[in-house]
Amino acid sequence: MPVATQGALRHIDLSFADDLGYQVLLANTYHLMIRPGVEHFQSNGDLHSFMRWPRSVLTDSGGFQLFSLSKQIRITEEGASFRSYTDGRKMLLSPESSIATQRAIGSDIMMVLDHCIPSTSPVTDLRKALQLTTRWAKRSLEARGDSKQALFGIVQGGCNQELRSESASEITQLAFDGFALGGLAVGETRAEREDTIEFAAPLLPDDRPRYVMGIGTPIDLLEAVRRGADMFDCILPTALATQGVAFTSLGKVDLRRGIYRNVNAPLDKDCACRTCQRFTRAYLHHLVKAKESIVQQHISIHNLTFYRSLMYRMRQAILGNSFSEMYGKEADKIAAMDLEFPTVTE
Amino acid sequence: MPVATQGALRHIDLSFADDLGYQVLLANTYHLMIRPGVEHFQSNGDLHSFMRWPRSVLTDSGGFQLFSLSKQIRITEEGASFRSYTDGRKMLLSPESSIATQRAIGSDIMMVLDHCIPSTSPVTDLRKALQLTTRWAKRSLEARGDSKQALFGIVQGGCNQELRSESASEITQLAFDGFALGGLAVGETRAEREDTIEFAAPLLPDDRPRYVMGIGTPIDLLEAVRRGADMFDCILPTALATQGVAFTSLGKVDLRRGIYRNVNAPLDKDCACRTCQRFTRAYLHHLVKAKESIVQQHISIHNLTFYRSLMYRMRQAILGNSFSEMYGKEADKIAAMDLEFPTVTE
Numbered sequence: 001m002p003v004a005t006q007g008a009l010r011h012i013d014l015s016f017a018d019d020l021g022y023q024v025l026l027a028n029t030y031h032l033m034i035r036p037g038v039e040h041f042q043s044n045g046d047l048h049s050f051m052r053w054p055r056s057v058l059t060d061s062g063g064f065q066l067f068s069l070s071k072q073i074r075i076t077e078e079g080a081s082f083r084s085y086t087d088g089r090k091m092l093l094s095p096e097s098s099i100a101t102q103r104a105i106g107s108d109i110m111m112v113l114d115h116c117i118p119s120t121s122p123v124t125d126l127r128k129a130l131q132l133t134t135r136w137a138k139r140s141l142e143a144r145g146d147s148k149q150a151l152f153g154i155v156q157g158g159c160n161q162e163l164r165s166e167s168a169s170e171i172t173q174l175a176f177d178g179f180a181l182g183g184l185a186v187g188e189t190r191a192e193r194e195d196t197i198e199f200a201a202p203l204l205p206d207d208r209p210r211y212v213m214g215i216g217t218p219i220d221l222l223e224a225v226r227r228g229a230d231m232f233d234c235i236l237p238t239a240l241a242t243q244g245v246a247f248t249s250l251g252k253v254d255l256r257r258g259i260y261r262n263v264n265a266p267l268d269k270d271c272a273c274r275t276c277q278r279f280t281r282a283y284l285h286h287l288v289k290a291k292e293s294i295v296q297q298h299i300s301i302h303n304l305t306f307y308r309s310l311m312y313r314m315r316q317a318i319l320g321n322s323f324s325e326m327y328g329k330e331a332d333k334i335a336a337m338d339l340e341f342p343t344v345t346e
Numbered sequence: 347m348p349v350a351t352q353g354a355l356r357h358i359d360l361s362f363a364d365d366l367g368y369q370v371l372l373a374n375t376y377h378l379m380i381r382p383g384v385e386h387f388q389s390n391g392d393l394h395s396f397m398r399w400p401r402s403v404l405t406d407s408g409g410f411q412l413f414s415l416s417k418q419i420r421i422t423e424e425g426a427s428f429r430s431y432t433d434g435r436k437m438l439l440s441p442e443s444s445i446a447t448q449r450a451i452g453s454d455i456m457m458v459l460d461h462c463i464p465s466t467s468p469v470t471d472l473r474k475a476l477q478l479t480t481r482w483a484k485r486s487l488e489a490r491g492d493s494k495q496a497l498f499g500i501v502q503g504g505c506n507q508e509l510r511s512e513s514a515s516e517i518t519q520l521a522f523d524g525f526a527l528g529g530l531a532v533g534e535t536r537a538e539r540e541d542t543i544e545f546a547a548p549l550l551p552d553d554r555p556r557y558v559m560g561i562g563t564p565i566d567l568l569e570a571v572r573r574g575a576d577m578f579d580c581i582l583p584t585a586l587a588t589q590g591v592a593f594t595s596l597g598k599v600d601l602r603r604g605i606y607r608n609v610n611a612p613l614d615k616d617c618a619c620r621t622c623q624r625f626t627r628a629y630l631h632h633l634v635k636a637k638e639s640i641v642q643q644h645i646s647i648h649n650l651t652f653y654r655s656l657m658y659r660m661r662q663a664i665l666g667n668s669f670s671e672m673y674g675k676e677a678d679k680i681a682a683m684d685l686e687f688p689t690v691t692e
Contacts, residue, residue, distance in 0.1 A: 007629070008638040036607065036632050044610055044628060052624045086635075261382065264390055278398045282390060283353070286382050289432075292354040293639060 030062035046106025168203035237303035251341035376408030392452025583649035597687035
């Protein structure tokens with residue numbers, strides 16, 4: 001799922017994400033409840049019509065902001081209190097207000113409000129956070145009422161197996177339409193993350209989608225799919241485009257570098273995206289140096305094509321019963337995709 | 347002509363300008379000779395293939411930078427000396443180096459290097475500038491050699507009729523493919539500009555295109571066409587989009603304003619552009635407030651559609667022999683398009 005936090009993808013027209021075949025975008029409840037606000041959606045219609053996206057939307061509950069903005073937010077049993085960054089008014093993000101906002105946004109998949117803390121926190125803190133997450137999960141289900149929108153529960157517990165078991169056992173007893181592993185990509189190593197997914201994914205029902213929140217790099221996705229995960233959201237494709245960095249099958253290409261000044265070849269000769277079909281690295285490098293913002297669109301389209309293609313190939317391998325074979329052949333290559341491409345080869 | 351100074355339109359993919367029916371883009375010799383440099387085009391191919399624009403390109407000679415960057419540039423009979431803003435190397439923009447660069451860029455229409463000074467300068471300065479412009483024009487024609495690219499001459503002389511006569515008489519004796527009025531929109535009032543175009547346009551051959559450089563607002567275009575001008579370049583459609591401002595038939599809409607927060611209507615209900623067909627003012631306002639850069643693309647597409655439509659209607663009126671009628675009916679309305687739309691009418 002590409003990330004459209006505030007109802008827009010960074011750099012690119014949503015219609016390109018549609019063209020590329022993406023089926024779900026992620027939008028953020030915390031940001032949208034601040035602006036344009038829940039009343040806006042209640043009076044004017046839902047996010048699909050607001051941003052003109054015909055496919056599905058998943059809304060993050062705001063739980064991640066409880067982590068990333070923890071210094072500005074006060075968390076109690078009731079919920080998270082904070083001040084709006086637009087006008088300073090006091091606001092409350094509770095399980096109930098999060099669901100009410102997500103109902104007004106009209107997302108196809110709502111997420112429960114969870115308490116996300118650093119995955120490397122002391123066990124007592126992690127246990128408190130997961131217990132609060134469970135209590136909030138029950139209140140979220142209650143608040144859902146008769147909404148036809150799907151609602152996913154979130155399993156917490158950091159990198160601690162005992163806590164992940166406890167959380168999964170509590171959350172999977174509740175009538176959710178899908179389950180997420182939260183609290184990852186927030187401080188742990190890649191090995192710890194993979195071990196946690198390996199341990200926790202099988203604790204989730206295999207007839208419901210399993211969503212690992214907030215990851216990741218190409219190898220993160222491969223390793224997580226291998227361990228049974230289905231869904232991901234990640235800002236990397238568009239965030240790296242902001243810096244002028246593109247993914248390729250041979251590693252990341254940093255278009256700021258002078259070595260691309262005269263490279264009359266596309267980012268990836270095997271890529272069928274609009275950018276690779278039209279532009280050379282030399283031209284993209286020129287636009288980066290000239291600070292022409294349109295280059296971020298060109299790179300975003302390429303990076304989103306790259307991610308879509310990676311996920312598509314994994315899906316096809318699973319359907320064709322050849323995922324292990326794909327993994328054996330490609331894992332090293334996919335791990336290297338996150339490294340910087342070292343040399344020029346025209 | 348939309349302005350693609352460094353080989354890219356601000357905010358939007360060139361393919362949208364193609365979709366809108368624009369036939370010529372303007373690119374800038376001064377900037378392109380600094381980066382990627384004349385050698386780049388000589389070795390790697392021309393600007394059309396670099397930026398993937400299938401239609402025509404007109405290259406400004408760099409004359410306008412002699413005006414806008416006059417403090418960093420030293421002008422002698424030979425040409426203009428300056429230091430590259432990328433690496434500080436000394437460079438010379440002369441009639442010969444400008445044409446050599448434009449030949450390498452492969453523009454369809456090249457412009458002679460002219461000496462552009464503020465239109466309100468003392469007569470002695472204006473006369474010196476126009477005389478230098480004439481000498482440079484002759485050297486430019488010489489430098490053109492056997493190039494099949496068109497080359498336009500430029501008439502200078504500020505707002506002084508005697509000087510415009512003198513310049514037009516000298517320049518139109520030379521074998522150019524078209525003629526431009528330079529030295530406008532550089533300090534004079536709108537009335538002075540219109541009087542100068544009214545006086546000078548008829549001094550140009552009526553079987554060659556007449557290009558008024560660097561204007562302008564909708565009413566500037568209407569008044570200039572009425573006085574016999576054919577071609578224009580202007581950054582306004584994309585420059586205003588940067589600020590969040592859109593043209594409409596009822597005046598400019600500043601999408602930063604809170605009055606648009608709940609306006610569920612497009613920028614212009616009669617506009618057929620991608621933006622008006624899809625998005626409300628409320629959504630565009632939201633994106634401006636959220637600092638989502640994609641909104642600049644949405645507004646640019648609308649503004650370029652607006653300009654294209656205005657020019658198209660004038661062309662149709664001329665072909666249908668009804669331009670005076672159009673002018674009589676619409677001049678006041680078109681003049682008001684440059685004012686800010688005063689109230690919300692929803």
